Amino acid sequence: MSENKKYWLFLEPYTKLLLNKKQSILFNTISNEYIEVEEPEILNILNKLNSKEMNGVISIQERVLYSQRFKNFRKQLISKFIGDIMLQSWSKAKPIQIDSLRNVENDIKNNEPNPDIKEINNINSLTFFLNSNKEQETEDNEQFIFCSDNFSYCKEIDINIIKGLVEKLKLSEIDITGENIFLYNEFKELINIINKKPFFKNFHINYSNPQLNSKNIKKINIKNSMIIISVDKKCDEKLLLKTIHLLNNEKSNFSVLFKVESMADVQFSEDLIARFHIVNYSFKPYFNKKNFVFFESNVFITKDEILNIPNSQKELVLKNNINPVFFGHFFISTESYVYASLFNDPVGNLNKSSIYELVNKELFSKKSWRLLRKEVKPCKECIYNLLCPPISNYEFALKKNNLCDVWKE
Amino acid sequence: MRTFFIVKTTNNNYYLYSRNEQQLIIIHPIIASLFTKVDVEGYISELPVHVNIEPIGIVNREEVIYYYKKYKFLSQKYFKENFSFEKKHCINFTEQDIAYLFANCENVIFETTEVCNLNCTYCSYGEFYDWYSSRQNNTISFNKIQKFLDFFFSYSESNKNTSYKKDLRIGFYGGEPTLNFKVIEKTVNYINKSQITRSDISYSLTTNGTTLQKHSSFFKENNFSLLVSLDGNEIHNAYRIFHNGKGSYKDVMSNIEYIKEKYPNYFKEYIRFNSVLHNKNNRNEIKTFFSNNFGTSPGIVPISYDAVDENKKVEFLKVFQNEQEDNRPENFEDYTYIVPQDYLEILDKKSIERFLRTSIKSYKDYSDLYDNLKNDILGMTGTCSPFSFKIFITADGKILPCENVNHKFVLGQVSDNGVDIDFNAVSKLYSSYLMKMKSQCYNCYFQRECSQCLYYLDIDFDKPTCNGFTPNHKDYEKYLKSKISALEEHPENLYT
Helix, strand or coil: CCCCCEEEEEECCCEEEEECCCCEEEEECCCCCEEEECCHHHHHHHHHHHCHHHCCEEEEEHHHHCCHHHHHHHHHHHHCCCEEEEEHHHCCCCCCCCCCCCCEEECCHHHCCCCCCCHHHHCCEEEEECEECHHHHHHCCCCCCCCCCCCCCCEECCHHHHHHHHHHCCCCEEEEECCCHHHCCCHHHHHHHHHCCCCEEEEEEECCCCCCCHHHHHHHCCCCEEEEEEECCCCCHHHHHHHHHHHHHCCCCEEEEEEECCHHHHHHHHHHHHHHCCCCEEEEECCCCCCHHHHHHHCCECHHHHHCCCCCHHHHHHHHHCCCCCCCEEEECCCCEEECCCCCCCCEECCCCCHHHHHHHHHHCCCCCCCCHHHCCCHHHCCCCCCCCCCCHHHHHHCCCCCECCCCC | CCCEEEEECCCCCEEEEECCCCEEEEECHHHHHHHCCCCHHHHHHCCCCEEEECCCEEEEHHHHHHHHHHHHHHHHHHCCCCCCHHHHCCCCCCHHHHHHHHHCCCEEEEECECCCCECCCCCCCCCCEHHHHHCCCCECCHHHHHHHHHHHHHHHCCCCCCCCCEEEEEEEECCCHHHHHHHHHHHHHHHHHCCCCCEEEEEEEEECCCCHHHHHHHHHHCCEEEEEECCCCCCHHHHCEECCCCECHHHHHHHHHHHHHHCHHHHHHHEEEEEEEECCCCHHHHHHHHHHHHCCCCEEEECCCCCECHHHHHHHHHHECCCCCCCCCCCHHHHCCHHHHHHHHCCCHHHHHHHHHHHCCCEEEHHHHCHHHCCCCCCCCCCCCCCCCCEEECCCCEEECCCCCCCCCCCEEECCCCEECCHHHHHHHHHHHHHHHHHHHCCCCCCCCCCCCHHHCCCCCCCCCCCCCCCCHHHHHHHHHHHHHHHHHCHHHHHC
């Protein structure tokens, strides 16, 4: 080994380098392999590598590269295709490693207005509450859309609000929900309007809805649609089976959403799925303020799980800039209030403000669409914050940002 | 068409560039050599204990096998998607597309007059050019401007405008626009009294500077951004003359100094300069002049080489100077290839920025992170889609896509009775132009990087020829090599 030999050391452009004062993670966004580093000398080198002046490539001497301290890191760097080293004598000048997918060109810097941002390009999907009792509208649906078996309501949404929005916006998806969507006075008109549109339509219905019959199912069996059946632990099995048979007979595209609050609820649901041969389903954990242990065991994630989440380059850029759970979506209440998250105050009201104004307002708030882990405690201190799933309604429900075992308070 | 390139720079560094992914990776010379093999698997299976790899020399078999695994890893992950030009670029515009672009346009420019009090030798409306005889000293009326603005605001204040509040710049052009100052004044007053809620309006004006002092208080009060044409010192301005042959330099400098002294903050913030490069000046001298006199740096452009009159080419060449190398082409036959040559060989900061912007992946805005939120209409060639960038109203009421195109490319007309514009006809016309270019564009390696405006081609012909058409992958490799080598030499440009 020649002490004079020098190498270029660089990370691959698909490697994400996460760095703080005490540790680092080098994450291969293609293979999901990673290296964890805590040794100060290597952290020092990574800090140098991370500086803009180095343009992604640093010079390193052979004696350092092949030292005992560096040996393990070097082996992992190479074997996991996370970086590489090359003799400097092969080339006449330092190569450059362009930081691909660097970031978003027209982003909102320092929360200042950016005329290049087209507000309407940022609204992707809407949820409409057709009918409700005002309090239940938000409370029942805060964590996720769930149709209760209440079926009584006192307010209805103005059809012109729906019509105006679906005409104006380029949506990819809408959700239709409420206490009983079939009893919405303008239901026929609504179906006429949305049936002409190419976006995906989700209809939310409680399994025990008394108006769930062949006639009404036919009305919502339109192109690009899905019926989402809400079920909880109070489920009447016979009635659920009847509903499933009905939907199957009408050849509906449907999915069953099981609201679960405990492992007993999960087992109950799994039993139903098996016995009734339910093909499309999802479990939605619900925080009832008494089941923290259930959440800790089944919703919280471990460090290993975080490191095994498949995070592509694009997803990391996404999470670094916006919150994909909330971004681009609004809830529209029966009284035309617009919410980005039902846990927060409304962004505004469509009777007073245009949708453009409300999109603009939400873009500049950091309450939902741009609520990032790297900006909230304790996640801002955590090396894994970019790898983690984005902040969701569960963090709001539990009043806790770190639903993990990494950062214990 | 080839989707990946192995690039060896002038500094002997190797890179892999993926056109699909628009990503660039440093690669080991062993990987580069594997890409040259017709049968990689066969080569690997027959590897001797030691292998000679250019330019690194003898390497052992284990090292080659490691890089073979990496080669496979990159191949499977980086070549996974076939690039489809059709998916990315729109060729069939609809009436709604054009109406959308119109409503969202951020630059409206009025040619207040064709008249100019100067007779600059190199003027793009002057003797050197085909359209010299078409200028008839027309002057626009305020009535026409008002009619257009009412029409335009009916769109930009509607739901077709997808911004909450967009920037809207109202510009004035000429001739010398200030020769019809009353119209400018009336337009500004009209707009200021209009109930415009969806746009933040600003004003701009391009001027030869001869009347600046006279109107300076108005410009200052209305925060006009002024672009003043000045080619440098008195010798540099030899071509900028009045009709009686007298030089304009002293008058212009006097006006500029007046504004600088009376409104120093306004001067600093709102006044910019544009210099034309020709045989009596050069880039360094121009920059030195502006730096010393105004503490600023001008935009520098060459004399336009489009639509030069064949009969004037000799005189033209005497005056013309190449933008990049401050050289002049040796013979006129080379002139038609200025564009592709410059494209491949320009290594200045601007071209490197363009390379980073067009050839290396980045996201335009938040909606770009979600493919299904994308609303952009991408046109083909480097041409701006109609009204996507600006709307230009000539002194005789023609509506054009910009002030730099031949007036025969009319998209509509403004008269004293109103605005006559058919978005459907515009969409069909524009789509027909793109269809003519399709066979070249779809087979050109510079699809993404293209800066060719189709209005500068013989687009009226059935088969217009694009001089920048690059079907040969070797030319694209040359382009990559030059740009990446330049970045290695000047890495400070990576983060401008």
